[in-house]
Amino acid sequence: MSDVLAGSVSIRPLAVSHAAALARAYTRNRAYLHPWEPRRPDAFYTAEGQRERLAASMAGQAAGLNFFWALFDGAEVVGCISLTDIVHGAFQNGHVGYWIAQDFQGRGLATAAVGFVVGFATRLGLHRLQAGTLVHNAGSQKVLARNGFEEIGLAPQYIMIDGSWQDHTLFQKLLHD
Template sequence: MSQAWPARLRSGDVTVRPLEAADGRAWREVRRRNAAWLAPWDATVPPGATARPDSFRSLVRRLHKQARAGTTYPFAIEVGGRFAGQVTVNNIVRGSAQFASIGYWLDQRYAGRGVTPLAVALVTDHCFRVAGLHRVELAIRPENTNSLRVAEKLGMHEVGYAPKFLHIDGAWRDHRIYAITVEECPEGMVARLSAHESHE
């Protein structure tokens, strides 16, 4: 659906908007500063696979091409107007599935402030209400307690365990799979998250 992309989503001081080539300097600075913190959870290229883009501009160009094709929505996360990370809707499948997966990473400076759950909630609401998707999922390494907490806060259910599911940090890693359908959150994910936080 053409109205699904590009999109700018906001709640409080968190904004989710299209990743742009102009984000290059901020992206590189955040990635450099957070290299050790992000490395255990970063996707890597398995042996024999096609190498990833060699520059940020090439990465953005590839993601925008996928966005125009309707298979990916690459968003930047801003907190108070400052670049803070990414949340990307990947592997969008239409037809009888109407499904996608969501991946994300965040500057450690903003960790523990509810930024990632809110960004994922904003994007999920957009997927359900505007893009017309029926189901979204998160794939999380069992050791990634921060991401497991994101799924918990969003009320997403664990639906499976995938051995050696993704190539992360240099090896094929097991993942726990969490998912939610549009029927499970008629109030919307942002509203659900807000209700969860008010009861903590």
């Protein structure tokens, strides 16, 4: 399955066969993503490291607990988006996370990808989506707002980013009334 998001960029489910392309994308964007992500071991930036990571992720996907997509420009990965930590039952909730390559910023790709995942989550029957951003990540906050997410509060020392516990602004989108 592949949906066109904008121009030549499409979104496809990630598979273990995408490991080399994903490693190239992370390597190209390593310095750019550094202040926004956890610290990564050098193996993360290799095809083998990505193969291991993707193989582990596929187990959660097979169980319906996590879903992962990549944004492709031709054969090259230019971003990723995920729907993780899915809980069914009384909660019906999931978390959205994403990144877009530095040289593909400003094209509406993150907004389109989040919209894609909102539609996917709605079809799954989820009631609510959550997302968190670093408090100073105005660009990501705009992406979420464009997709109908509302700010719900501050989570102090929420995630270890770039080696230190960072505060995050939390957002939610209710999918069903």
